[in-house]
Amino acid sequence: MPSTTARAVTPIPRTTLTESAFEQLISYVVKGSWKPGDRIPPERELCQQLGIARTSLREALKAMELVGMLDSRVGDGTFVCARSEFLSRPLLWAFTGTDHAELRDIMEARMLLEQDLAGLAAERATPGEVDKIGDAVRMMRASIDSGVSILDADMAFHLAVAEGAHNEVLRNAVQLLRNLMRQWIYLKLLIPDVPAQVLRRHEAIYGAIRRRDSEAARKAMWKHLNETAMLVTQMVEQNSGSKKKPRRSKE
Template sequence: MVAGLDTVAPIERQSVAEQVAKKLMELVRTGSLKPGDQLPPERELAQILQVSRPSVREALRGLQILGVVKMRQGGGVYVTALEASDLLAPLQFLLELNAPTVDALHEARILVEGTIAGLAAERIDAASRTRLHALLAVQRGLLRDPVGFRVSDMEFHRVIYTASGNPFLERVGGSFFVLGMEYRRIASETPGVLERSFADHEAILAALDARDAVAASEAMRRHMTSVYETTLAAMEKVR
């Protein structure tokens, strides 16, 4: 045997179902299949791809688990809206099962959201600032309503992501937010946590109003640290 080949992993053969799934994913990636598009019936799809119906069925089942397609009542397979909440559901499930990864998630959020807030301070427009002030006014009345506050919290951060003017950071920030939602749900039920988040939001908005990138970035990082600390404390209580 040639030296070193004994340590090389064998080449893995892809199943037909995996090949079908990859072809469909490529169609989505290139825009040939768009959100809301209905896929051909299983039989027709099998004929087009020259594979068996069971292989198509297995591929579609896998893509459904990944949040790329969904089965609608009454028949039909459709491309999802491809929102972060759909595509990150499997990873969110893994995070729920592996709580220590919350450390890495919040480390990433501190870095990304701090940068986003700094850019937003420089680029935010009047309409976005008006929207954020309106959201804070709503949040003030939701300090005893964890569900309502979480909804407004998501919108507050979404507006800031968009205000950064960077679509890539906007998508990454939104994805991280979705991944942290389950942990945040636990924390938001704890007395005093919503008040702490609201105070953080006020500080962030003050920095955005002042167009102070450094202050906005620091305020957002403090907020992320607060989220991390209160989340860990809440998780300890439910163990």
């Protein structure tokens, strides 16, 4: 695009009806108008409400379904999924298994974001929210004692910390990153001794948050997720038998 000598001009944005519908429908989900478990209006009704053809609407709905936000059932309707389902479809995290640099970037991004969230939670969480973090810790202890998977308790803990940070944008972002890593998190928690270690890390994070010690919360969360990253890296390498590639400094 040649530069003009006068005033710079900006391209006119193009969009499609499908994309507009997609964005509008997503905002219903993310903003909470449509809650997990809700049944959204039938296609024939929704396309009239939106003033577009049913085909265009289906394109948007199908996209939302394929990324895990919606679940459509013939004869019944279309339902909103839990947030933990978004982006957690096996197909989508096929990427994280094939490009190790990408997986590392995701893990690192998650470490940085969750560290920030832990620090903010220590500063901002209400007493009720701190209790909720504690509940998740106790839930994990109970899960370990009764021999069931700690996956749900793990999710609940991280979510409660993110809630306590009072930043919707970061909370949503880190949730998506977690969802992308869902397979790896699941596999990690199957390793003997890992659940007990995870519990200890969560206890340390919870303790720092309760004491309102932001820096300690950050450090504890970083330590926890760094261990996760190392375990996942090992799993990935065992999976692919590939050589360890230098990560930093492109030169």
